Amino acid sequence: MAGGWTRDGAVQDQIDDSVKDAVAAARARMPEGESAEYCMECGAPIPQGRREAVPGVQTCIACQSGKDSKVAHSAINRRGSKDSQLR
Numbered sequence: 001m002a003g004g005w006t007r008d009g010a011v012q013d014q015i016d017d018s019v020k021d022a023v024a025a026a027r028a029r030m031p032e033g034e035s036a037e038y039c040m041e042c043g044a045p046i047p048q049g050r051r052e053a054v055p056g057v058q059t060c061i062a063c064q065s066g067k068d069s070k071v072a073h074s075a076i077n078r079r080g081s082k083d084s085q086l087r
Helices: 010-029 048-053 061-070
Strands: none
Touching: none
């Protein structure tokens, strides 16, 4: 149940749109093309399984994990209703 001037289901629509935006952003960051045999960050060999699973991979798992933890996640709901922006 939505409150204020919104229709029922509007809150779930905002959640769904936020999830779709996050998935689209993650897909846009995924590498494409030919995978590297050695990590571009540390020079460690990239396992064959990772190169097959992630086409275009350029970093080892350890370096990619470090990059992923640095990605900024916005907690701002950009699709907030006008009612919530007036508070």
